[in-house]
Amino acid sequence: MNGKFLAVILVTAVIIGLAWKVTDDRAPQTEVQRGALNPGLLEQVNSAHRVELRSAKSTTVLLRNGDDWHIENKDQFLAQPSQVRRALLQLADLRIVEAKTTSLARYPRLGVNDVTDENAEGTLVKVDTADQQTLLELIAGHRRTGGAGDQRYVRHAGEAQSWLVEGALDVPSDPIRWLETSIADVDTERVREVSITGPERVPIVLTKLERDDDFFSLQNIPEGYEAKSKSTVSSIGALLLDLRFNNVATASRVADTAPQRHIELTTFDGLRVRIDEFSLDEESYARFSFSFDEMPVAGLDGDIAATEDSLAQSDESESAAGTGSQDATDAIDSDVDDTESVADEAARLAARTANWIYVLPDYKKRMFQRDFDSLIKEQQESE
Secondary structure, three states: OOOOHHHHHHHHHHHHHHHHHHHHOOOOOOOOOOOOOOOHHHOOOHHHEEEEOOOOOOOEEEEOOOOEEEEEOOEEEEEOHHHHHHHHHHHOEEEEEEEEEOOOHHHHHHHHOOOOOOOOOOOOOOEEEEOOOEEEEEEEEEEEOOOOOOEEEEEEOOOOOOEEEEEEOOOOOOOHEEEEEEEOOOHHHHHEEEEHHHHHOOEEEEEOOOOOOOOOEEOOOOOOOEEHHHHHHHHHHHOOOOOEEEEEEHHHHHHHOOOEEEEEEEEEOOOEEEEEEEOOOOOOEEEEEEOOOOOOOOOOOOHHHHHHHHHHHHHHHEEEEEEEOOHHHHHHHHHHHOOOOOOHHHHHHHHHHEEEEEEEHHHHHHHHHHOOHHHHHEHHHOO
């Protein structure tokens, strides 16, 4: 056997060995290996009391209080309970596809290295019971691209073995991702008047005479001037349309702070909204107050009738509640459709926002941070 022939045999053997290794890595796993990643977790989901989600960039701590979940590091703001429950069920439903590396040096490639590492890209998910028993401590790493279905790499904290698992898993560490970010949704058509005032500011007041007016009118324009743009002026009336927030904090943080601006908004059907703007940590926060005006100034007979209907509906509900009769309450519930009265709307929004201040999206803040002079221009002399 010459040296050349021997070399060919060795190369062939190496190729066969590598092919066997790749085939073995990709071969279907046994039923045990393809079982649940977290067996028994499904039966313990209702025992979950604390969920910590931590990455190199942010942390969220969710705490359970009865049927509600609150975000501990967002001043106990209410989290979306359905989202928390969905995440817990997703964790319980993860199925093993195959075992992956046990090498510490290769963890970063899968995103399953410790989240305290400088280059960490995964998220630590820790689930505890009320008596501080840990149900799960898992590092969720990179998603696998090109795989069938939802697949990602994971590793149980403290264990060397990493896994490729199958199943949807949405566990962001950013607290904002767990919040119900809606504040209010008031259609522009309902808005009758908006006023914006503040220290050493020329007040901005815009009004509509009737609901179906296309534009708001800017009030108190000096002689020789006119509104620069009807559209720009009227856009301020859409302040509460699909209003959401980017961040939130407890209102107690501005308890001793004077507001920079006051915004008052009233609707044709009696909803009254006050918004106070504060500066906190170099950010603009808004505090809301909602109430119901029983005698709004209405532009149309229909608006007055709508207000009277709201009052009547509210009175009926209070009367039924006062009797203590469940039958009376059920009767009213069956007679009244799902449309919320304005009085009830104001009460609901007041309860939702009473203890909080909000960072609004920039495009909403621009609506009330304008100066009066930016809304007017000199009239052009007619030839």
